[in-house]
Amino acid sequence: MSDDTPWEPPMDGTEAEHLLGALDRLRTTFRWKAADLDAAGLRTRIGASSLTLGGLLKHLAVVEDDVSAQRLSGAPIGEPWESSWAGDHDWPFTSAADDSPEQLYASWDDAVARSRGRLTAALAEGGLDQRVHLTGPEDEPVGLRRLVCDLIEEYGRHTGHADLLREAVDGLVGEDPPAGWHPRVGRRPVG
Numbered sequence: 001m002s003d004d005t006p007w008e009p010p011m012d013g014t015e016a017e018h019l020l021g022a023l024d025r026l027r028t029t030f031r032w033k034a035a036d037l038d039a040a041g042l043r044t045r046i047g048a049s050s051l052t053l054g055g056l057l058k059h060l061a062v063v064e065d066d067v068s069a070q071r072l073s074g075a076p077i078g079e080p081w082e083s084s085w086a087g088d089h090d091w092p093f094t095s096a097a098d099d100s101p102e103q104l105y106a107s108w109d110d111a112v113a114r115s116r117g118r119l120t121a122a123l124a125e126g127g128l129d130q131r132v133h134l135t136g137p138e139d140e141p142v143g144l145r146r147l148v149c150d151l152i153e154e155y156g157r158h159t160g161h162a163d164l165l166r167e168a169v170d171g172l173v174g175e176d177p178p179a180g181w182h183p184r185v186g187r188r189p190v191g
Contacts, residue, residue: 033166
């Protein structure tokens with residue numbers, strides 16, 4: 001990891017550092033794939049799929065808060081979701097078309113910042129082996145390691161979707177952001 005590529009996981013670290021590093025690399029790659037777009041770019045669909053980059057931004061923002069609040073500690077999901085979302089799993093995807101690029105980027109950026117803070121605090125308190133509020137289908141205990149791995153899996157799936165969607169929007173391809181990349185709110189018109 002260097003100052004130009006802060007999203008790179010450690011070359012040698014603890015299990016927690018590697019898991020959080022892998023998660024942050026996926027978060028950064030996803031954010032890069034969704035970055036710098038106007039409303040039309042964030043609403044672009046491909047084929048028969050209804051997925052959009054805007055819908056993915058909002059969905060992953062909800063997931064970040066759900067995992068790091070409700071599933072981690074049993075805390076309410078909080079705003080901006082609590083007053084708008086009735087638990088309909090399609091709502092983040094379908095309602096994103098009503099949000100401006102600034103709202104979508106800010107929602108995701110803010111949710112990730114909250115999630116990072118909550119996960120960092122939980123790891124400092126009890127490490128990956130601690131039990132969380134969430135229980136399994138038969139009320140078996142769930143550990144923090146599982147929540148982190150679930151976030152990695154969620155980002156892995158949706159970063160692949162974002163890769164295809166972004167290529168359809170403006171041809172952007174690549175595995176990682178360029179060195180020195182930092183997220184901005186999208187204002188670049190889509191050609």
